[in-house]
Amino acid sequence: MLDKIGIAKRLAKELKDGYYVNLGIGIPTLVANYVPKSIAVEFQSENGVLGMGPFPFEGDEDADVINAGKQTITTLPGASFFDSALSFSMIRGKHVNLTILGAMEVSENGDIANWKIPGKMVKGMGGAMDLVASAENIIVAMMHTNKAGDSKLLKNCLLPLTGVGCVKKIVTNLAVLEVTRLGFKLLERAPGVSVEDIKKVTEGTLIIDGEIPEMSF
Amino acid sequence: MNKKVENVAKAMIDLKNGDTLMLGGFGLCGIPENAISELVRLGVKDLTCISNNAGVDDFGLGLLLHKKQIKKMISSYVGENDEFERQMLSGELDVELIPQGTLAERCRAAQAGFPVIFTPAGYGTEVAEGKETREFDGKMNVMEYAFKADFAFVKAWKGDEAGNLIFKGTARNFNPNMCGAAKITVAEVEELVPLGTLDPNQIHIPGIFIQRIFQGKNYEKRIEQRTVRSRS
Numbered sequence: 316m317l318d319k320i321g322i323a324k325r326l327a328k329e330l331k332d333g334y335y336v337n338l339g340i341g342i343p344t345l346v347a348n349y350v351p352k353s354i355a356v357e358f359q360s361e362n363g364v365l366g367m368g369p370f371p372f373e374g375d376e377d378a379d380v381i382n383a384g385k386q387t388i389t390t391l392p393g394a395s396f397f398d399s400a401l402s403f404s405m406i407r408g409k410h411v412n413l414t415i416l417g418a419m420e421v422s423e424n425g426d427i428a429n430w431k432i433p434g435k436m437v438k439g440m441g442g443a444m445d446l447v448a449s450a451e452n453i454i455v456a457m458m459h460t461n462k463a464g465d466s467k468l469l470k471n472c473l474l475p476l477t478g479v480g481c482v483k484k485i486v487t488n489l490a491v492l493e494v495t496r497l498g499f500k501l502l503e504r505a506p507g508v509s510v511e512d513i514k515k516v517t518e519g520t521l522i523i524d525g526e527i528p529e530m531s532f
Numbered sequence: 533m534n535k536k537v538e539n540v541a542k543a544m545i546d547l548k549n550g551d552t553l554m555l556g557g558f559g560l561c562g563i564p565e566n567a568i569s570e571l572v573r574l575g576v577k578d579l580t581c582i583s584n585n586a587g588v589d590d591f592g593l594g595l596l597l598h599k600k601q602i603k604k605m606i607s608s609y610v611g612e613n614d615e616f617e618r619q620m621l622s623g624e625l626d627v628e629l630i631p632q633g634t635l636a637e638r639c640r641a642a643q644a645g646f647p648v649i650f651t652p653a654g655y656g657t658e659v660a661e662g663k664e665t666r667e668f669d670g671k672m673n674v675m676e677y678a679f680k681a682d683f684a685f686v687k688a689w690k691g692d693e694a695g696n697l698i699f700k701g702t703a704r705n706f707n708p709n710m711c712g713a714a715k716i717t718v719a720e721v722e723e724l725v726p727l728g729t730l731d732p733n734q735i736h737i738p739g740i741f742i743q744r745i746f747q748g749k750n751y752e753k754r755i756e757q758r759t760v761r762s763r764s
Contacts, residue, residue, distance in 0.1 A: 403633030445633030479656035
């Protein structure tokens with residue numbers, strides 16, 4: 316089973332040379348720490364920066380330079396700042412190549428829910444609805460089950476949706492899965508996790524085709 | 533043309549209860565701090581506020597929420613504000629949550645004179661409920677209206693009395709999109725410089741979009757999430 320760092324390391328394998336990438340809040344943000352040295356990628360943050368760098372050294376924080384998680388950041392050589400409309404032009408206009416975001420639920424047809432629990436929690440969708448409605452390459456990073464132990468990979472989402480039929484791939488603490496027309500196709504198992512373990516906590520249709528390799532990263 | 537007013541009070545002289553306001557900023561970054569303080573001081577009520585976030589409990593628009601001056605918020609993310617969440621869940625506050633890109637583009641549509649925009653964001657979700665949808669190139673889109681607002685309050689880094697503005701870092705965010713998107717746009721700046729000082733090549737927003745500009749003061753620029761790495 317993977318921890319959050321492990322999920323981030325596995326996600327980093329999805330990055331390709333030349334990609335512009337938008338990382339959501341939480342586990343996705345960690346992916347920036349594990350970019351393979353052999354490739355060049357640029358991170359976009361939807362509040363208006365392209366070419367995001369690491370956190371600043373203590374004392375160098377600038378209140379005017381933050382990411383979408385409101386964290387202080389730095390910029391790398393070649394970075395740019397822009398307004399919110401232009402930022403979402405990059406997203407809606409499909410100029411951003413890969414979006415990695417968290418989710419509360421994903422359904423077997425690629426629907427995603429991640430912004431609201433009616434009557435309990437309403438944080439808002441932020442940029443997530445724009446990202447999932449437009450990006451062609453959407454990967455969800457999340458735990459396989461919620462805190463109560465229930466599956467987050469469902470036949471149908473129960474929570475209000477963020478987007479429909481948009482998720483392409485899911486990386487969890489247990490597995491890597493692809494969303495296909497027939498359901499969740501199991502691609503890889505986390506180290507020490509069996510296919511049976513994954514079956515038990517996947518409520519949606521799980522397609523197991525031949526030997527499922529253990530992930531490597 | 534001289535758009536300069538003496539202070540924030542003069543910039544808001546005709547603001548009324550029940551007005552619809554746009555306020556720039558993302559989180560606490562690039563918010564019009566002086567305008568918000570003046571709204572608190574004036575005690576105007578029943579405001580509709582269009583702003584990506586609602587501040588935190590004790591800063592930004594959170595200050596107006598605490599004094600129950602806001603009737604309706606139009607935002608995309610309110611996660612860092614307990615009082616906001618409480619007022620929303622209890623029904624005291626009318627809240628319209630919309631996608632962040634849609635919020636930006638509804639501002640820009642108002643600025644640019646487009647009555648509506650079509651966007652794929654929110655299609656198939658509760659955001660699209662009751663709205664016209666239309667298919668273009670095989671993809672479904674939701675029709676969203678340009679905002680109509682009485683005032684836009686924006687914060688810039690530098691400006692001149694002609695209303696020309698330059699923003700800094702990610703404090704730019706929604707501010708440029710809100711300029712000229714309301715009947716009256718009020719810009720507050722960290723540094724109001726003499727005419728001719730700003731290089732026309734570097735202007736982000738031309739003064740034509742601004743009605744009033746003033747030299748802001750006492751900027752706190754609070755950091756929401758101070759994240760650092762060690763030097764060693």
